[in-house]
Amino acid sequence: xxxxxxxxxxxxxxxxxxxxxxxxxxxxxxxxxxxxxxxxxxxxxxxxxxxxxxxxxxxxxxxxxxxxxxxxxxxxxxxxxxxxxxxxxxxxxxxxxxxxxxxxxxxxxxxxxxxxxxxxxxxxxxxxxxxxxxxxxxxxxxxxxxxxxxxxxxxxxxxxxxxxxxxxxxxxxxxxxxxxxxxxxxxxxxxxxxxxxxxxxxxxxxxxxxxxxxxxxxxxxxxxxxxxxxxxxxxxxxxxxxxxxxxxxxxxxxxxxxxxxxxxxxxxxxxxxxx
Amino acid sequence: xxxxxxxxxxxxxxxxxxxxxxxxxxxxxxxxxxxxxxxxxxxxxxxxxxxxxxxxxxxxxxxxxxxxxxxxxxxxxxxxxxxxxxxxxxxxxxxxxxxxxxxxxxxxxxxxxxxxxxxxxxxxxxxxxxxxxxxxxxxxxxxxxxxxxxxxxxxxxxxxxxxxxxxxxxxxxxxxxxxxxxxxxxxxxxxxxxxxxxxxxxxxxxxxxxxxxxxxxxxxxxxxxxxxxxxxxxxxxxxxxxxxxxxxxxxxxxxxxxxxxxxxxxxxxxxxxxx
Numbered sequence: 001x002x003x004x005x006x007x008x009x010x011x012x013x014x015x016x017x018x019x020x021x022x023x024x025x026x027x028x029x030x031x032x033x034x035x036x037x038x039x040x041x042x043x044x045x046x047x048x049x050x051x052x053x054x055x056x057x058x059x060x061x062x063x064x065x066x067x068x069x070x071x072x073x074x075x076x077x078x079x080x081x082x083x084x085x086x087x088x089x090x091x092x093x094x095x096x097x098x099x100x101x102x103x104x105x106x107x108x109x110x111x112x113x114x115x116x117x118x119x120x121x122x123x124x125x126x127x128x129x130x131x132x133x134x135x136x137x138x139x140x141x142x143x144x145x146x147x148x149x150x151x152x153x154x155x156x157x158x159x160x161x162x163x164x165x166x167x168x169x170x171x172x173x174x175x176x177x178x179x180x181x182x183x184x185x186x187x188x189x190x191x192x193x194x195x196x197x198x199x200x201x202x203x204x205x206x207x208x209x210x211x212x213x214x215x216x217x218x219x220x221x222x223x224x225x226x227x228x229x230x231x232x233x234x235x236x237x238x239x240x241x242x243x244x245x246x247x248x249x250x251x252x253x254x255x256x257x258x259x260x261x262x263x264x265x266x267x268x269x270x271x272x273x274x275x
Numbered sequence: 276x277x278x279x280x281x282x283x284x285x286x287x288x289x290x291x292x293x294x295x296x297x298x299x300x301x302x303x304x305x306x307x308x309x310x311x312x313x314x315x316x317x318x319x320x321x322x323x324x325x326x327x328x329x330x331x332x333x334x335x336x337x338x339x340x341x342x343x344x345x346x347x348x349x350x351x352x353x354x355x356x357x358x359x360x361x362x363x364x365x366x367x368x369x370x371x372x373x374x375x376x377x378x379x380x381x382x383x384x385x386x387x388x389x390x391x392x393x394x395x396x397x398x399x400x401x402x403x404x405x406x407x408x409x410x411x412x413x414x415x416x417x418x419x420x421x422x423x424x425x426x427x428x429x430x431x432x433x434x435x436x437x438x439x440x441x442x443x444x445x446x447x448x449x450x451x452x453x454x455x456x457x458x459x460x461x462x463x464x465x466x467x468x469x470x471x472x473x474x475x476x477x478x479x480x481x482x483x484x485x486x487x488x489x490x491x492x493x494x495x496x497x498x499x500x501x502x503x504x505x506x507x508x509x510x511x512x513x514x515x516x517x518x519x520x521x522x523x524x525x526x527x528x529x530x531x532x533x534x535x536x537x538x539x540x541x542x543x544x545x546x547x548x549x550x
Binding site for chain 2: 022
């Protein structure tokens with residue numbers, strides 16, 4: 001999928017919502033615990049209830065890896081379910097991996113080949129040869145951390161050399177490694193004020209924006225400062241949607257919550273005449 | 276295990292060698308392929324042949340994750356084997372994880388609680404709240420990336436604010452998050468010239484040093500510039516030991532290779548009067 005095809009999906013769904021499947025067993029409604037794989041059963045229902053509002057799903061690998069072999073089975077089953085039932089949807093492995101070249105190659109194989117995700121999130125600290133093995137896959141994407149949504153982003157990401165902050169350097173250096181069709185960036189919604197500067201460096205790249213909802217980011221600001229002529233945004237919401245309710249109606253409520261966000265997104269797309 | 280206990284193990288074995296278990300199925304001697312779990316059979320023989328020269332083992336998680344559920348079984352079996360047969364050995368999950376706080380918590384649980392590694396490598400880009408969840412485990416270690424051994428280290432790790440390079444900032448800021456008993460740093464052997472500067476910032480912390488052998492780093496220089504009064508070094512070698520030979524005698528040759536490195540290490544420890 002290239003960036004124009006991704007934009008096509010956004011137009012078709014009138015949404016740039018990515019639903020984060022950060023499924024913690026402890027938070028799953030108790031009636032699902034009777035199933036063999038409660039995480040999968042939970043995800044399936046969340047996906048069925050939200051797919052019409054979402055252009056992407058993003059399981060965070062930590063929440064699966066944590067349950068060992070069982071967790072990997074839940075993850076693979078979830079991916080297969082999306083592929084089979086909703087084949088057009090963009091699926092991101094939020095793994096934040098990276099290592100020296102021959103090791104990053106193994107991580108790339110895991111997520112982009114063996115598990116066939118469309119994209120994987122990658123940490124930039126180790127530089128070019130830690131990232132490029134992920135970029136060697138056709139029609140696959142690297143989503144590189146630039147400016148993250150957490151408080152700790154202040155510790156190193158603003159480290160400033162001659163007026164250039166580290167995250168700005170990550171953007172300007174790394175954009176040469178790939179193209180607008182295989183490289184996007186993580187920019188936290190909690191840093192919406194920086195989106196104007198970021199758009200000067202990467203005007204045409206897609207941005208994956210976590211942090212609305214539970215983390216306090218504001219969708220309206222993200223759209224105002226981050227949207228480009230091909231939308232250029234995937235905005236992620238996890239807990240706010242998937243754990244909106246813990247009763248038997250959790251999926252219905254999750255769907256309603258996703259629908260509300262989609263409605264707001266549709267408005268911003270319309271204001272920019274993108275739909 | 277605190278840093279004095281780790282030093283005690285170094286003294287006892289007259290070695291600060293960490294053997295990297297970066298086991299690629301493609302490189303395993305063919306006679307092992309008849310076993311149900313060739314990766315585990317390979318690791319077991321490597322461990323038996325090298326344990327008297329090694330104070331630590333470091334499986335890089337990428338090489339296991341890549342084989343899906345089978346890979347995780349190989350990893351768990353390997354860890355159990357070390358725990359049972361050689362209980363005093365320090366075992367590091369080379370995972371290079373990190374994420375926002377509630378997610379790092381899950382990664383910490385995976386490696387330090389569920390799998391009971393002694394230590395996990397962590398990437399610093401996302402700052403304090405991405406690292407501290409790993410530090411909340413008693414008698415466990417975070418090994419934070421500072422200056423890595425690969426070429427890409429030049430891209431961002433030297434980003435220089437008022438004379439302070441990013442990796443130096445990582446050291447000086449992060450050392451407040453933990454202590455010499457639960458925090459060490461990755462410094463590539465290929466950057467031995469920087470060890471003098473690094474020791475000014477973290478004189479007493481242990482350093483995990485990858486990159487001797489295949490990657491071109493020099494053990495003598497690492498010892499000269501990096502060793503402190505409690506040794507303060509774990510030097511890793513992976514490919515140079517475990518893939519030194521691919522015949523039926525691969526384990527014997529691996530043991531000899533590890534023995535050679537131990538001999539050299541013993542000499543540097545003796546020169547410093549640490550043994």
